Amino acid sequence: MKKSFVILFVGMAVIAAITITIAAQSGAKPVPRLANGKPDFTGVWDHPRVGDVAADVAGTCAGETPGCSNKGAGPLPFTPIGKTENERKDKFDYGARCLPWGYVRSYGTPYPHAYVHHPDRLAIMWEQDTRYHMVPTDGRKLPADLEPSWMGKSVGHWEGDTLVIETRGFNGRTWLDTAQHPHSDQLRLTERISRPEYGKINYEITIEDPKFYAKPMKNSRVFVLMAQGQELFEYSCNENNRCEDGKCTPSDVQK
Amino acid sequence: MIRKWLALVVLSLMVATAAYAHHSFAAEFDGTKPVKVVGKVVKVEWANPHIWLYIDGKDEVSGRTAVWGFSGGAPATLTRRGINRDFLKTGDVVTMQGFLAKDGSPNASGGSVTFPNGRSVFTNSPEDKVPGK
Numbered sequence: 001m002k003k004s005f006v007i008l009f010v011g012m013a014v015i016a017a018i019t020i021t022i023a024a025q026s027g028a029k030p031v032p033r034l035a036n037g038k039p040d041f042t043g044v045w046d047h048p049r050v051g052d053v054a055a056d057v058a059g060t061c062a063g064e065t066p067g068c069s070n071k072g073a074g075p076l077p078f079t080p081i082g083k084t085e086n087e088r089k090d091k092f093d094y095g096a097r098c099l100p101w102g103y104v105r106s107y108g109t110p111y112p113h114a115y116v117h118h119p120d121r122l123a124i125m126w127e128q129d130t131r132y133h134m135v136p137t138d139g140r141k142l143p144a145d146l147e148p149s150w151m152g153k154s155v156g157h158w159e160g161d162t163l164v165i166e167t168r169g170f171n172g173r174t175w176l177d178t179a180q181h182p183h184s185d186q187l188r189l190t191e192r193i194s195r196p197e198y199g200k201i202n203y204e205i206t207i208e209d210p211k212f213y214a215k216p217m218k219n220s221r222v223f224v225l226m227a228q229g230q231e232l233f234e235y236s237c238n239e240n241n242r243c244e245d246g247k248c249t250p251s252d253v254q255k
Numbered sequence: 256m257i258r259k260w261l262a263l264v265v266l267s268l269m270v271a272t273a274a275y276a277h278h279s280f281a282a283e284f285d286g287t288k289p290v291k292v293v294g295k296v297v298k299v300e301w302a303n304p305h306i307w308l309y310i311d312g313k314d315e316v317s318g319r320t321a322v323w324g325f326s327g328g329a330p331a332t333l334t335r336r337g338i339n340r341d342f343l344k345t346g347d348v349v350t351m352q353g354f355l356a357k358d359g360s361p362n363a364s365g366g367s368v369t370f371p372n373g374r375s376v377f378t379n380s381p382e383d384k385v386p387g388k
């Protein structure tokens with residue numbers, strides 16, 4: 001009895017050692033999990049620079065990490081009123097005046113973002129403008145009547161290991177991207193976020209705006225976990241903003 | 256050290272395409288009007304949304320002499336690239352290349368700094384228009 005126990009114990013130890021060795025050799029870190037068992041997205045993530053939601057991007061991320069991509073929406077399906085808005089020559093360049101970039105555009109900025117994840121909420125932090133956004137995932141619903149805002153209001157729920165975020169309540173004053181594609185206050189977003197590997201996030205966003213676009217538009221992106229030790233920097237847009245609309249303010253040394 | 260800088264410059268050039276930065280490059284600078292100023296560094300503003308470098312010197316393209324302001328990338332972008340706030344000091348003699356501001360003032364996008372020893376540093380956002388391209 002005692003002998004068979006020893007054999008069983010040694011056998012289990014050998015299996016455990018082999019398992020650990022294989023895991024170490026493959027180098028595959030497991031995807032971390034939240035206390036509720038769902039994938040934990042916490043980390044500093046490099047995203048593709050998406051200056052135009054219509055276009056594909058492949059290769060270097062905004063923060064110059066390799067491996068990001070975006071499958072763009074292709075030609076944008078403007079409604080007549082959306083087309084008129086898009087072709088206006090007197091668009092107000094709100095970003096050049098350090099106003100909030102807006103939700104969709106924040107994810108395409110030339111700087112990374114971070115997630116801090118909790119079972120009840122996802123905190124998104126964009127380096128651009130040092131801006132944050134909270135996504136409750138505690139089962140609450142979006143109110144029917146939302147106060148219009150620059151970044152909208154979000155709620156999230158899980159479908160398997162994919163976090164689905166719905167966002168609306170926009171003020172219509174931002175653009176979808178730096179290519180100045182407009183959206184109205186009817187904008188509704190659905191994002192699907194998953195972490196299939198330790199170092200990778202799959203991010204899909206469906207953009208619906210029946211006022212300006214005849215059909216929903218989709219972007220599929222890959223985010224890459226930044227190297228250990230990389231953190232977000234402070235970004236204070238108003239600090240030294242000098243040439244908006246091509247009219248440069250002379251600095252003290254130039255006066 | 257020089258190899259490291261060269262690698263950074265080459266990397267920067269590889270990822271550079273004329274597109275958009277904090278706001279549109281095209282809204283502020285004229286990509287058809289290059290400037291190449293040789294002079295002394297008067298001031299470095301290591302600040303968001305773009306660093307500004309001021310060079311007292313002459314533009315070799317137009318012959319115009321002024322205190323020129325050059326707009327570079329964001330401090331975060333440059334720090335991640337290994338360039339910190341001390342890379343240029345007041346009094347350094349450099350050659351600075353970029354594109355003239357649309358309003359014609361002595362300001363430009365700041366694409367690259369070349370030191371007297373030939374070392375060259377790309378200072379702009381990765382996607383801004385690169386001088387000589």
